[in-house]
Amino acid sequence: MPELPEVETVRAGLAPALTNAVITAVEVLDARSLKRHQGGVEDFKATMVGSKILAVVRRGKFLWLPLELPSGRSGFHQIAMVGHLGMSGQMLLRTPGFTDDKLTRVIVKATAEDGEEIEFRFVDQRIFGSLAIDELIPTADGLPGGFSDGLEIGIDGKLNWWVNLIPASAAHITRDPLDQHFDQKFVLDKFKKKNSGIKRVLLDQQTLSGIGNIYADEALWRSKLHYDQPASSLSSAQARDLLAHVREILAKAVAEGGTSFDEQYKNVNGESGYFAVSLNAYGMTGTPCKRCGTLIKRDSWMNRGSHFCPKCQKLKG
Ligand SMILES: [Zn+2]
Numbered sequence: 001m002p003e004l005p006e007v008e009t010v011r012a013g014l015a016p017a018l019t020n021a022v023i024t025a026v027e028v029l030d031a032r033s034l035k036r037h038q039g040g041v042e043d044f045k046a047t048m049v050g051s052k053i054l055a056v057v058r059r060g061k062f063l064w065l066p067l068e069l070p071s072g073r074s075g076f077h078q079i080a081m082v083g084h085l086g087m088s089g090q091m092l093l094r095t096p097g098f099t100d101d102k103l104t105r106v107i108v109k110a111t112a113e114d115g116e117e118i119e120f121r122f123v124d125q126r127i128f129g130s131l132a133i134d135e136l137i138p139t140a141d142g143l144p145g146g147f148s149d150g151l152e153i154g155i156d157g158k159l160n161w162w163v164n165l166i167p168a169s170a171a172h173i174t175r176d177p178l179d180q181h182f183d184q185k186f187v188l189d190k191f192k193k194k195n196s197g198i199k200r201v202l203l204d205q206q207t208l209s210g211i212g213n214i215y216a217d218e219a220l221w222r223s224k225l226h227y228d229q230p231a232s233s234l235s236s237a238q239a240r241d242l243l244a245h246v247r248e249i250l251a252k253a254v255a256e257g258g259t260s261f262d263e264q265y266k267n268v269n270g271e272s273g274y275f276a277v278s279l280n281a282y283g284m285t286g287t288p289c290k291r292c293g294t295l296i297k298r299d300s301w302m303n304r305g306s307h308f309c310p311k312c313q314k315l316k317g
Helices: 004-018 040-048 184-193 198-202 213-223 236-256
Strands: 022-028 057-059 062-068 079-084 089-094 104-111 117-124 130-138 165-167 297-301 304-308
Touching: 004 057, 004 062, 004 089, 004 117, 004 236, 022 040, 040 130, 062 130, 062 165, 079 089, 184 198, 184 236, 198 213, 198 236, 213 236, 213 304
Parallel strands: none
Antiparallel strands: 022 104, 057 062, 062 079, 079 130, 089 117, 104 117, 130 165, 297 304
8 A cells, every 4th residue: 555655756756747737638447536526527527638737746645736727717726636546546657659557547648848748547456546626725724735846836936826725635634744834743632632552543644644554563663662552651752752753764765765565556657666665563574673683573453464573562551
């Protein structure tokens, strides 16, 4: 399942090609990938074709493309195409005629700013991911909706109209720990109020976004915390230390382009498995803990697994 670093790698790969590209055609090969689009397939196509993509923005694991509708088009103007990769989604950039990608669900054809014809292909094996057009609404804190890496300021030197907006469907997603406007105090306060296990809280997108199983296990290992330790039992120092480790691990993984442990994950060129983030806990079952030598254990946990060192990460009463 793609996590924040993988989604950021996709965003960074798409942005140079798609920014200021004009959509020329949309092919929907499987309408299930548009299940979150309210208006149905024809409405999705009619809105997309002729529109200009202004940026590729991300918050947590949500990506969106603010759209500029062709002049004269009536209707609501502050909209974006929102994409979510779900469990197995991929967003690939291709030139027309490039070998068909198996399990392609939607193809968006566009003319890039430099005149080149390109295709954005949404590939999804299990169809948990989706594309949809959504309204952009003001952010609750009045700050930028997501990360767009320098596209916030227009050529006129002013903030672009879409910057402080967020798709309505992503508005409930809290800021991720790499967001420069991440509200650490909000998260620490939430920890204090939650009696559920700290890993469950780390994965709760309404507490903080962008952390999945891999990075949660890694951050807990570094922080010497058991996955089931009640969040409310952490001292302030432990909680701050944990968030620092989360941030450090995510930043390292973004810098390296994601992990190589997700076979589903591909960058926009369709390449996978070329990253080398070294992991200490996740997927390391039966290998010695790099701190104390005890064998890393895997417990079944919420239909998945939790990897931890039984000696360094004891559940404390
Ligand atoms: Zn250990």
